[in-house]
Amino acid sequence: MRRNRFRLLLAAWPLLFPLLAVPSFAQTAETVCIQCHGSQPGPLGAPVAAWRTSIHAANGISCHNCHGGDPTDMANAMNPARGFLGAPKENDIPAFCGRCHVGVKEDYLASAHGRALGHGGPQCVTCHTNHAVQKATPDLINSQSCSRCHDYGRAEQIKAAVVETDRRITEVDRSLADLHRTGIVTKEMEDELFSLRNRFHRIFHSVDVDKVRSQTADFQTELQKIQGHITAIEAQLQRRKVWGGVVVALLVCWGIVALLVFESYRKEK
Amino acid sequence: MGLGKKIADFIDVRLGVRDILEQNLTKYLLPRNINSWYTLGAVLLTLFALQIGTGILLLVYYTPTADGAFHSVQRIMNDIPFGWLIRTVHAVGANVIVLALLLHMLSVLFMGSYKPPRELTWVAGFLLLLLSLGMCLTGYLLPWSQLSFWATTVATSSSGEIPMIGDAVLRFLRGGATVGQATLGRFFALHVIGFPLLFGLLVSSHLFFVRRVGISKPPFGPDWRPTEPPKAFHHEEHPGGIPFFPHYVAKDGALVAFFLALLLAVVFFAPTLFFPPATFEPANPFVTPKGIKPEWYFLWAYQTLKIFPSEFLGLAVQGVAVTLLLVLPFLDRSPERRPVRRPLFVAVYLLGIAIFLALGVWGHYS
Structure with missing residues (x-):
């Protein structure tokens, strides 16, 4: 009886293996x-x-x-x-997208583009496309796209005014992603940057060159503040690496010395 | 006479501690041809001690609740002095332990040290490997990140494939239909109390078996001959061997230092090596992260499950492989331990390593 139980347990062991929980990751x-x-x-x-x-x-x-x-x-x-x-129908598209992109919708509706809605003016998907919408960058402002409706000159001025700040926003965003990837809590800075980026992007939609130029300096100052935090954290991470390098080197030295000690003992017989 | 010596004498008169130390250190002789693979036991003991130490420190600030776990780990990593170091050493240390355990097992297999009379030593060691994998898995859930949550969800769902009792086992593991607070509580209790107690018992047994039976002589050199297993208990002595202390301890110290250097090199210079991006996102039961893969030591199993048409069949094959390894000393009864005289075993051994690596690489890139 006992032997049978043992055999049953032995046979069932592979079936119980899932209890050891080997992930299947479906x-x-x-x-x-x-x-x-x-x-x-x-x-x-x-x-x-x-x-x-x-x-x-x-x-x-x-x-x-x-x-x-x-x-x-x-x-x-x-x-x-x-x-x-x-x-949505074409004229309803700004309201459709504007349920989430509230600030952009406001500036767009107040702009020359928004006022021309329903009279051949552009709406969101004209520039951003619909289902394949990509992360917005100043590259969306280009002669090929803008010249479909009007002369590129004014659009080119707006692009020139925003391109540097947008590049810095992208840089800071990348730095924050790198820090986040190492376990640093970046939520607060990410939220600040998210808000800054949204406020900055909404002003393009006003298509008002003077407004864009006058507000760019404020955005640069805010960006510098976030960049300052990032630089301080990066310096701290660098210091950790230096100390880590010292500790690793000491351990390797300890290992080599211990091996030499062992060798000298071995030769002693 | 110094106070220290007085205390030492006081204890020695009553307990004979000097004699115990002498018998287990300076008079404990090891085979003269002992090699570096034998240091892996000391390496593993050091790494286990490091895991216990860092684990206790993490417990001070860790909150085992679904609402607080992720935040508490973030706090440890960002606000607590040296918290990042303690947590990263604990997480990377688990991977280094699995690596050292696999190397230890492979060296024992290659040198045939599992053979009689050391079957119990092998079984205890192999169970320690399985228990370590269990500790890795239970520890994986505790940070309550996206990776933790989804890895545990799919890992526990495998148990649902067991015929007839699958659903009951699944509910028992999770404490409910889905991974949640009940699962976290169970895994936390297992990780910090249940498994460590069992672990301590198995480590003690393993060390006792090693010391009681005696260290096996490496099966190399012209004077090595196979011996029939003893009919009665026999402690294997090595007259003319090298003393454990200070001779072999120096070598143990060297390998321990190299392993610690490896561990800290990863901690300081490649801290994200074992942390995919989903590690730093809080658990979200409504969003499955893309491309989630198990840890490197489970990749062979992951790929095996994908090869077979049914998940249960894949699990059964893994179960058979693990069982065969566990009972190997009871199947392989030949006293021959020299690898050159065991061509079939060495061929299977190398094939096994190749399959493990190939499945791992395949699983990683699939």
Whole structure:
């Protein structure tokens, strides 16, 4: 009886191995919008492929965040009763995007671009595209794009005014990402930079050269403050490396000396 | 006479401590041809002590709740003096321990030191390896990061594949249907109390077995001959050998220093080597991070599960492999330990290492 029990336990051991929890790291399911549209050819499936390359996808903003509906229920995914909005008409696009990009919408509506909405003027997707929307940079202001509607001269002046500050914002953003990657808490600085970047980007949409120039200095000062914090942290990390180098070198020396001591003992017989 | 000597004499008269030290240090003789692989035991003991020390210090500030764990680890890393050092040494140390354990196991296998009469030493050591992997896994959840949360979610979901009792086991491990506060509480208790107690017992047993049976002589050199396993207890002596102290302790010290240098080199110069980006994001049950992969020592298992058509089949194959290793001394009864006289074993041994590495690399890039 006891022997049988032992045999049973021995046979069951491999089956109990999952208790040792070897990770399988499976992938979780996507929303029903992506499951359905992602498998369709042509215009119905194209938005999914475009969205996957976008800044929205990178930040976890999915179909239902803009278009509404129920992303968990295939039957009611596009039910207006579940908040489904569908695709906006051209004149409704600023309000559609402006639900999240509030400041940009305000400056845009007050600008010459916004005033021309419905009369051949541009709206959000004219410059940013829709599903494949990328992180906004001054490169969006270019002669090819702007010349579709008007002369590039004024746009070029705005670009010249913002390009340096935008470059510095990108640099600071990269430095913060590097610090975050090492376990440094950067949330407060990231929030400050996020707010600064949003305020800075919204003023482009006013398409007012004087306004952009007058506010750039304030943004530069704020950026310097964040950069100062980053520099102090980077210096601290550098000091850690120097001390670390000293400790590692001492340990290696200790190891070599101990080996030499062992060798001298060994020869002693 | 100094106070120190008076105290030492007082204790020695009552407990005979000098004799114990002499028998286990200066009069404890090791084989003359003992090699560097034998130092891995001392290396591992040092690393275990470091894990216990840093673990206790982390406990001072760590909060084992779903709401507070991630914040407390962030606080340790950013606000507590030397907290970053203690936490990084603890996390990187776990990886170095697994590396040293694997090297220790491979050297014992190569030299056939697991063979009779050392079966119990092998079993205790192999269980220590499995328990260490268990400690790595339970420790993984504690920071309550995205990596912690999702790694534990998928790792525990594997147990749901066991026929009939899978769901019950899954719920038992998680303390509910999903990974949450109950899981964190369970893993925390196992990581800081349950497993360490078992670990201490196994380490003590392993050391006792090593000391009681005697160190095995490396199976190299012209005078080595296989001996039949003893029918009665026999302590293997090494007359004319080198004293454990100070001779071999010097070599132990050298290897301990090199391993600590390796550990600290990673801590100071490549601190993110074992920390993917998801380590620094708080757990979010609604967002699955992309490309989440297990630690390097689980990659072989991860890839094995992907090769087989069913997850249960993959787990069963892993279980069989682990079981075969555990009971190896009871299957391989030949007294021959010299690698040159064991070509089949050495071929399987090398093939096993190659498969482990190939599956690991494949798993990493898949």
